[in-house]
Amino acid sequence: MKCIYCNCTESRVVDSRPTEDGAIRRRRVCEGCQRRFTTYEKIEMLPVFVVKKDKRREAFDAAKVRSGIVKACEKRPVSLEEIERLVRRVETTVCQQPEQEVTSEQIGLIVMEGLKSLDEVAYIRFASVYRQFKDVQSFMQELQQLLDNQKKPEE
Numbered sequence: 001m002k003c004i005y006c007n008c009t010e011s012r013v014v015d016s017r018p019t020e021d022g023a024i025r026r027r028r029v030c031e032g033c034q035r036r037f038t039t040y041e042k043i044e045m046l047p048v049f050v051v052k053k054d055k056r057r058e059a060f061d062a063a064k065v066r067s068g069i070v071k072a073c074e075k076r077p078v079s080l081e082e083i084e085r086l087v088r089r090v091e092t093t094v095c096q097q098p099e100q101e102v103t104s105e106q107i108g109l110i111v112m113e114g115l116k117s118l119d120e121v122a123y124i125r126f127a128s129v130y131r132q133f134k135d136v137q138s139f140m141q142e143l144q145q146l147l148d149n150q151k152k153p154e155e
Helices: 063-074 080-095 104-118 120-130 136-155
Strands: 011-018 022-030 036-041 049-051 057-059 101-103
Touching: 049 080, 049 104, 063 080, 063 104, 063 120, 080 104, 101 104, 101 136
Parallel strands: 049 101
Antiparallel strands: 011 022, 022 036, 049 057
């Protein structure tokens, strides 16, 4: 690391701590001039592309995931902290896949699985938009599946 004061390339790390955005903050002391400076390290990740239903590709955007989850959780007792945790979980799952492409359907399933355990009404809201129910019967089948899954742990 090059010192910002004297351009010496030797420095010593005196303190490291993670930041909220996933970077690492390092406090350094230059071996040449003994002045302190701060650096930030962040892991560079290759972009993951989302393959849409119409076969278009676009870069994965956690803000779009957040927006969909926020809409589904509107007027529900779900905190912003819980929403952010779910967004991070979706982002981590998508970025840890070995492939550089993921379908929008896969992302939708990951979100639905997270919403199912977070808030069932939000899950149904998201599923109704995501699955684009064509009629009341398909909507009722989804509700019945949810009810059946609730009964299983009790048995």
